[in-house]
Amino acid sequence: xxxxxxxxxxxxxxxxxxxxxxxxxxxxxxxxxxxxxxxxxxxxxxxxxxxxxxxxxxxxxxxxxxxxxxxxxxxxxxxxxxxxxxxxxxxxxxxxxxxxxxxxxxxxxxxxxxxxxxxxxxxxxxxxxxxxxxxxxxxxxxxxxxxxxxxxxxxxxxxxxxxxxxxxxxxxxxxxxxxxxxxxxxxxxxxxxxxxxxxxxxxxxxxxxxxxxxxxxxxxxxxxxxxxxxxxxxxxxxxxxxxxxxxxxxxxxxxxxxxxxxxxxxxxxxxxxxxxxxxxxxxxxxxxxxxxxxxxxxxxxxxxxxxxxxxxxxxxxxxxxxxxxxxx
Amino acid sequence: xxxxxxxxxxxxxxxxxxxxxxxxxxxxxxxxxxxxxxxxxxxxxxxxxxxxxxxxxxxxxxxxxxxxxxxxxxxxxxxxxxxxxxxxxxxxxxxxxxxxxxxxxxxxxxxxxxxxxxxxxxxxxxxxxxxxxxxxxxxxxxxxxxxxxxxxxxxxxxxxxxxxxxxxxxxxxxxxxxxxxxxxxxxxxxxxxxxxxxxxxxxxxxxxxxxxxxxxxxxxxxxxxxxxxxxxxxxxxxxxxxxxxxxxxxxxxxxxxxxxxxxxxxxxxxxxxxxxxxxxxxxxxxxxxxxxxxxxxxxxxxxxxxxxxxxxxxxxxxxxxxxxxxxxxxxxxxxxxxxxxxxxxxxxxxxxxxxxxxxxxxxxxxxxxxxxxxxxxxxxxxxxxx
Numbered sequence: 001x002x003x004x005x006x007x008x009x010x011x012x013x014x015x016x017x018x019x020x021x022x023x024x025x026x027x028x029x030x031x032x033x034x035x036x037x038x039x040x041x042x043x044x045x046x047x048x049x050x051x052x053x054x055x056x057x058x059x060x061x062x063x064x065x066x067x068x069x070x071x072x073x074x075x076x077x078x079x080x081x082x083x084x085x086x087x088x089x090x091x092x093x094x095x096x097x098x099x100x101x102x103x104x105x106x107x108x109x110x111x112x113x114x115x116x117x118x119x120x121x122x123x124x125x126x127x128x129x130x131x132x133x134x135x136x137x138x139x140x141x142x143x144x145x146x147x148x149x150x151x152x153x154x155x156x157x158x159x160x161x162x163x164x165x166x167x168x169x170x171x172x173x174x175x176x177x178x179x180x181x182x183x184x185x186x187x188x189x190x191x192x193x194x195x196x197x198x199x200x201x202x203x204x205x206x207x208x209x210x211x212x213x214x215x216x217x218x219x220x221x222x223x224x225x226x227x228x229x230x231x232x233x234x235x236x237x238x239x240x241x242x243x244x245x246x247x248x249x250x251x252x253x254x255x256x257x258x259x260x261x262x263x264x265x266x267x268x269x270x271x272x273x274x275x276x277x278x279x280x281x282x283x284x285x286x287x288x289x290x291x292x293x294x295x296x297x298x299x300x301x302x303x304x305x306x307x308x309x310x311x312x313x314x315x316x317x318x319x320x321x322x323x324x325x326x327x328x
Numbered sequence: 329x330x331x332x333x334x335x336x337x338x339x340x341x342x343x344x345x346x347x348x349x350x351x352x353x354x355x356x357x358x359x360x361x362x363x364x365x366x367x368x369x370x371x372x373x374x375x376x377x378x379x380x381x382x383x384x385x386x387x388x389x390x391x392x393x394x395x396x397x398x399x400x401x402x403x404x405x406x407x408x409x410x411x412x413x414x415x416x417x418x419x420x421x422x423x424x425x426x427x428x429x430x431x432x433x434x435x436x437x438x439x440x441x442x443x444x445x446x447x448x449x450x451x452x453x454x455x456x457x458x459x460x461x462x463x464x465x466x467x468x469x470x471x472x473x474x475x476x477x478x479x480x481x482x483x484x485x486x487x488x489x490x491x492x493x494x495x496x497x498x499x500x501x502x503x504x505x506x507x508x509x510x511x512x513x514x515x516x517x518x519x520x521x522x523x524x525x526x527x528x529x530x531x532x533x534x535x536x537x538x539x540x541x542x543x544x545x546x547x548x549x550x551x552x553x554x555x556x557x558x559x560x561x562x563x564x565x566x567x568x569x570x571x572x573x574x575x576x577x578x579x580x581x582x583x584x585x586x587x588x589x590x591x592x593x594x595x596x597x598x599x600x601x602x603x604x605x606x607x608x609x610x611x612x613x614x615x616x617x618x619x620x621x622x623x624x625x626x627x628x629x630x631x632x633x634x635x636x637x638x639x640x641x642x643x644x645x646x647x648x649x650x651x652x653x654x655x656x657x658x659x660x661x662x663x664x665x666x667x668x669x670x671x672x673x674x675x676x677x678x679x680x681x682x683x684x685x686x687x688x689x690x691x692x693x694x695x696x697x698x699x700x701x702x703x704x705x706x707x708x709x710x711x712x713x714x
Contacts, residue, residue: 247642249676252624252635265629305629307679310672311644 025196027169031216032188034109034172037102045095052091109186112152118145119156122164122177122199125206125304126267126280131226139230140255142267143280145214146229148222149192155185165201168214174200189216196281205303211281232258233270233327241323244316248309256327266306273328279304290321368436380437384462388449392456402484404654407544408535409485410500412575415529417442417482420466423501425494437465446486454483472574474667477658479574481547503544505533530582532591535575539598546652552598553650557643559592561673570671572662600650600700613687617695620688628683633692636676644673649699656693660684 023029030036062070073079109115119138121128131139145168147153157166159177167174172187199210217225233256236242242259245251251261257270272278275285279301283289293300295317298308312320358364372380414423420432420439432439446454459479461469470479489497499506505527514524527534537543537550551559565571566580567588583591619625624632637648648656663681668674684692 244642247640249631249636249641249645252631253629263624263631263635264626265624265631305679307676308672309676311676 023170024194025169025198029170029195031170031193031195032172032190034102034187035170038173041099041102044098048091048095109152109188110154110184112186115152115154115186116148117154117156118147119158120145120166120177122157122159122161122166122203124161124204125199125210125301127166127210127212128160128267131229133226133230137230139226140268141229141271141275143212143277144275145197145212146222146225147187147189147214147216148219149189149216151188151219153187153189155187157183157185162203163201164199164203164210166197167200168195168197170195171214176201192216192218192221194276198281206301209280209282209301209304211277213276213281215276229271234258236323236326238319238322241319241321241326244312244320245323248311248320253306269324269327271327273325285325287318287321287325290324291317294320368434371436384465388453388457388462391460392450392452395452395455397451397455398480400480400484401546401654402488404546405481405484406488407500407503408547408575409481409483410489410497411503411534411544412482413485413489414501414527414534416578418501424489424492424497435466439466442486443490447490451483451487454486455479458482458486470574471577472572474665475572475574475662477662481545500544501534502527503534504536504538504541505531528582530579530587532579532595536595537598543652546654547658549651549655550600551595553600554595554647555643555645556592556596558646559595560588561644562646563588563591565671565674571674572667613691613694614698616688617691617693617698620684620692621695625683625688628685628688630680630683630688633696637696648696651696653693653697656696657689660689660693664689 027035027042028039030039059074063074117132119130119132121130127143127145129141129143129145131141133139155166157175157177158181159179161179163179164177165174166177166185168187171189172185175183175185177183193216195214195216197212197214199207201207203210235258245256246260251259251263253263253266255262255264255268255270257268261269273285277283278285278289278293279297282301283293294309295312297304297306413421418426419429420435421442422428424443428439428441449457455476457467459470459476461467472478485500492500518525532551535544535548537552539552543550562571563580563583566573566576567583569577580588620630621633624630624635633648636642636645641647660681662668663674663678664684666678666682669678681689
């Protein structure tokens, strides 16, 4: 009985551990120059540490059960100086220098000309994403990062409330978002693809549900997407949903550019229908997803700061969901 | 010397235990036998009367010690307390100018005549009794959960009542429905067939606004011009004990769906009286209130009030302009305490109200109190859809 439970637990843990190997959110996937160097460093350190462990185990075995002559030799002062002082200093210094070089990889990216500039602001518990255009204008979006492949990306990280940490394991190491500071993250995406990112610093109740998709696109696709993102929302076909959005007070917190809705408290919803997820990487972006989020978001993402809107009839919820999903 | 005493005590112990157990058995036997007469007509023997009174008085005195008395706006609260007394308390406790009802006078203990008894208690003690009720006496506790703010209106009235003339009392208690009491001469035929006309508990005019008068108290909302959907929702919520109010719940349970529908229609079409000018507020406070109403406060994640309460609002959201500052502040405090979180609409506002600081709540209440409906109709948030 007992062993059965333990076996089950083991299975579960192995499955969970394997789930980490999914390349979408894995530091091992190394989809850009920064993250692939980090991956290399991880492997060098892992292999080195494994070799050293084996070597030390062998020495211990000898010192306990080896021939008397070998044991005698191990105690000489020369061995202690070389093995105990010189070896660690040399190895650790080499690793440190190598680590600095990797850090510098981001630094060289910093000097790259004409990077794609994006600001990400951590909020409890979602991401405000601001694309900075070359002409000085900005376009606000949320909970999804789109980047072109092959071009250096410069992301300004800041926070609106507490400490968050911005981490897209497939592209770069994590960097904290600290109140009163702006940190810069540099990265390059080698090829188009979709990966996920996650807040990596506990930031309150819904921290674990503060996720986002990152979409790397071919440069031409990205430019086309950004031009579309920059535009106002298309006028709604069916006015009912839009009318509900405005009269129920959604506009007090959310912006839909091109309508009266200009709230700044919550995520910008101008093109929310074209995003991959809802609620910061929590729900699929479908009409049903919107319905679920609006009516049950406090159970789906407990403690999130949106007031509960349990007031809509089935029909109202449907028109509101259709309207939001149509904001592409 | 010590030893024999101890030994003697030890010998006594079984006797003491036996006596105690015997006592319990005796009480059970008396209760089961039914020989104790609990008839209200039997009254209490003098010693019992003394004992019960001692227990009750001491309990009120001791328990009311933790009551904190807020600053009471007596002039504003008395009309509200009077109207509730008339509807809920006067049956048992007698209203000024009337004799004690002979039926309720036969209760045991008989309900005290509050004109002589109210002055015997302190403000804290009156509050405690009205708020919590008293066991075995028929005195109920306050039916609006966590609505201590309402209880204070009754306390304010109880302090005032002993010095009130019967006519003054009628004026307060009947409020805007006062006209009926003035026509005193009813024909015998009328009385014989329908009884002496009296103002029902469900007469809204006792407190609320009419076509010619504002609400009787600043703690009573003005209903004229609210949307029908909002008025209906409020009454249904009171009736189903979802929205808490010791004043409104007993009234709402007397209304059926059709009454609610008709009343909502009536008040939705009742024209709004041109409001009195709001209390003067410092220009800084006025600016803060307007800022919150129109733009909210991004740093505290408070959306603009007018995004929900503006001219383009849903019909089941309330209109705020022209309500009194006192009423709005009180409701914000009730929301902040989470009392209204049980209803879906209340839950939305609870989230927002909890983000307001005290000075913000004050400023925004003053702002809406100072707005008349005509003023705000021209506001930016009131513009039609694009």
